[in-house]
Amino acid sequence: MGSAGNGLAIEADNLVKTFKGGILALDGVSFRAERGSVFGLLGPNGAGKTTAVRILTTILQPDRGTAQVLGHDVARDPAGVRGLIGLAAQFAAVDENLTGRENLRMVGQLNHLPRARSTARAGELLEQFDLADAANRPVKTYSGGMRRRLDLAAALVDRPPVLFLDEPTTGLDPFSRVSLWAVIEKLVDDGTTVLLTTQYLEEADRLADRLVVVDRGRVIAEGTAAQLKSELGAGVLHLEMTSGEEAEKGVAALGERLRRPASRLGSVVELSLDEGVGDVLDALRILDAAGLAPFSLSTREPSLDDAFLALTGHSMTEEAT
Amino acid sequence: MTAGTATLSERERRAAVTPLRAVVDTLVIAERDLIALVRIPSTLFFSSVQPIMFVLLFRYVFGGAISVAIPGGYVNYLIPGIFVQAVVFGAVQTSIGLAEDLQKGLVERFRSLPMARSAVLAGRTVADLCRNVFVVLLITGVGYAVGFRVETSFGYYLGAVALLLAFAYAFSWAFAVIGLSAPNSETAQVMSFPVLFPLTFASSAFVPVQSMPGWLQGFATYQPVSQVVWAVRGLMVGGVSDVAGHTWASIAWTAGIVLVFGPLAVHRYRTRT
Numbered sequence: 001m002g003s004a005g006n007g008l009a010i011e012a013d014n015l016v017k018t019f020k021g022g023i024l025a026l027d028g029v030s031f032r033a034e035r036g037s038v039f040g041l042l043g044p045n046g047a048g049k050t051t052a053v054r055i056l057t058t059i060l061q062p063d064r065g066t067a068q069v070l071g072h073d074v075a076r077d078p079a080g081v082r083g084l085i086g087l088a089a090q091f092a093a094v095d096e097n098l099t100g101r102e103n104l105r106m107v108g109q110l111n112h113l114p115r116a117r118s119t120a121r122a123g124e125l126l127e128q129f130d131l132a133d134a135a136n137r138p139v140k141t142y143s144g145g146m147r148r149r150l151d152l153a154a155a156l157v158d159r160p161p162v163l164f165l166d167e168p169t170t171g172l173d174p175f176s177r178v179s180l181w182a183v184i185e186k187l188v189d190d191g192t193t194v195l196l197t198t199q200y201l202e203e204a205d206r207l208a209d210r211l212v213v214v215d216r217g218r219v220i221a222e223g224t225a226a227q228l229k230s231e232l233g234a235g236v237l238h239l240e241m242t243s244g245e246e247a248e249k250g251v252a253a254l255g256e257r258l259r260r261p262a263s264r265l266g267s268v269v270e271l272s273l274d275e276g277v278g279d280v281l282d283a284l285r286i287l288d289a290a291g292l293a294p295f296s297l298s299t300r301e302p303s304l305d306d307a308f309l310a311l312t313g314h315s316m317t318e319e320a321t
Numbered sequence: 322m323t324a325g326t327a328t329l330s331e332r333e334r335r336a337a338v339t340p341l342r343a344v345v346d347t348l349v350i351a352e353r354d355l356i357a358l359v360r361i362p363s364t365l366f367f368s369s370v371q372p373i374m375f376v377l378l379f380r381y382v383f384g385g386a387i388s389v390a391i392p393g394g395y396v397n398y399l400i401p402g403i404f405v406q407a408v409v410f411g412a413v414q415t416s417i418g419l420a421e422d423l424q425k426g427l428v429e430r431f432r433s434l435p436m437a438r439s440a441v442l443a444g445r446t447v448a449d450l451c452r453n454v455f456v457v458l459l460i461t462g463v464g465y466a467v468g469f470r471v472e473t474s475f476g477y478y479l480g481a482v483a484l485l486l487a488f489a490y491a492f493s494w495a496f497a498v499i500g501l502s503a504p505n506s507e508t509a510q511v512m513s514f515p516v517l518f519p520l521t522f523a524s525s526a527f528v529p530v531q532s533m534p535g536w537l538q539g540f541a542t543y544q545p546v547s548q549v550v551w552a553v554r555g556l557m558v559g560g561v562s563d564v565a566g567h568t569w570a571s572i573a574w575t576a577g578i579v580l581v582f583g584p585l586a587v588h589r590y591r592t593r594t
């Protein structure tokens with residue numbers, strides 16, 4: 001039974017996948033997700049998140065490496081894996097010509113639930129996802145947010161013990177995002193293991209118990225969100241200068257005197273802090289010596305964005321090329 | 322509660338794909354494809370209004386100029402041709418539908434479900450078969466309204482319909498390959514027509530092959546649509562020489578198309594990333 005007995009829901013070991021044209025989407029990705037937890041795959045566009053999800057959900061075969069879901073090997077026992085998982089893919093995969101209810105019933109039947117149970121479950125989920133009023137309308141008439149909710153409902157039809165959510169909140173308005181977070185938290189309370197991919201640091205931070213940061217097909221960091229942040233030190237210092245030009249000079253002066261690089265965002269100079277207040281005093285002395293005076297100053301906790309920048313040397317929003 | 326509602330072993334039982342489940346999955350997919358067929362106005366038009374327009378066009382506009390020696394005259398020549406043309410044109414829906422399922426990500430969902438992998442293609446072709454039964458009934462009705470008569474016997478008519486449906490079923494697999502090779506549904510449609518037009522119009526469906534220029538006659542004589550048209554025409558109204566030969570040729574084409582394009586479609590479906 002492999003990892004079925006050891007508390008692991010998902011185990012990926014050295015997954016490699018190359019697409020036609022020589023695109024190396026996964027370059028040896030490994031991670032483990034505990035049962036009953038939320039596991040995050042965090043990374044920018046093109047990092048390989050969707051490819052990893054497709055391999056774990058048996059849609060795609062890896063070139064190398066192995067993966068297990070609740071002890072079932074995705075390559076040797078794909079049917080077993082499919083019986084245990086639910087998938088809400090990156091783009092809502094619902095049938096436009098069917099109604100919401102018909103979509104959910106179809107998924108129930110394809111999960112081999114008895115007809116009556118598929119129908120009952122469809123009704124329940126439509127209610128739960130606030131789609132009851134639109135239940136008998138073709139999906140063609142649904143808004144983007146409604147489609148996403150229906151897609152997630154379809155993933156939950158068979159109450160899967162392991163749920164894969166590929167960028168579940170991308171494109172949702174802030175209100176829908178927060179309510180989706182609540183849905184996910186409720187599922188985890190009920191014992192579901194969730195693997196979610198996201199480009200939003202805030203989301204990984206809020207939901208994931210553990211996460212891996214993926215960049216260009218490789219895992220570049222692993223741990224809890226708090227651990228990743230703490231690797232960055234005490235926080236970030238913001239110095240608001242009077243102009244972009246002043247800020248530029250500030251960055252140059254700080255860069256010369258400190259070992260850590262400072263960066264500029266408009267007229268704001270940002271500097272990561274290793275040792276807290278002492279660093280702040282150092283920075284101010286350096287600026288003063290260069291004849292520069294910030295007109296405001298603040299510090300903040302480091303975000304995962306900062307962690308990403310520190311780990312990869314490029315920001316998250318920058319496309320991997 | 323979520324994870325505990327069905328025990329793991331019960332899940333394993335349900336996930337196992339048995340032959341019976343494969344059939345049920347196929348029917349679930351076929352049902353969904355048929356619902357789409359009825360709900361999308363353009364496909365409904367394609368499978369019902371279009372054959373009727375062809376009947377009216379050839380019966381009343383071109384028909385007067387085409388002379389054929391067949392019991393009952395040109396209308397009896399035409400309607401068997403319309404039968405074949407309509408089911409062959411209908412196969413475009415297979416390619417468009419599959420391309421759309423790929424494009425919209427539905428195939429991804431199906432691949433993650435514990436359903437039979439064969440069900441997506443099998444269900445689609447079964448839905449096509451149902452549509453073709455409807456098309457055959459429709460054209461028979463419209464044909465009778467414009468003067469078509471079965472001159473042989475009801476048994477021969479049924480035999481001809483069976484041959485027609487089998488050929489159309491084979492054609493669905495060929496067009497499934499087009500749908501699975503196209504990047505999107507528009508391209509699938511565009512890729513289908515260069516195949517369809519020569520097969521249906523450079524054939525014995527509407528005009529005698531002897532009336533075509535010499536260089537076209539060879540193609541028009543031996544290509545599958547002509548063979549099926551001659552067989553169906555001979556079985557329904559007579560006046561065709563060597564009906565048995567055309568019938569066997571039709572059966573051979575049908576088997577050949579399934580044997581080549583069936584495995585090819587399955588392979589495309591499996592390897593499409």
Ligand SMILES: Nc1ncnc2c1ncn2[C@@H]1O[C@H](COP(=O)(O)OP(=O)(O)O)[C@@H](O)[C@H]1O
Nearest residue numbers: 019020023025044045046047048049050051594
């Ligand atoms: N089916 C495919 N064919 C070719 N290249 C692909 C395919 N799917 C993904 N890729 C490439 O693989 C890389 C990783 O993609 P993906 O897994 O979708 O990343 P993410 O989900 O993190 O944005 C990208 O460079 C992408 O262009």
Ligand SMILES: [Mg+2]
Nearest residue numbers: 049050051090
């Ligand atoms: Mg993705």
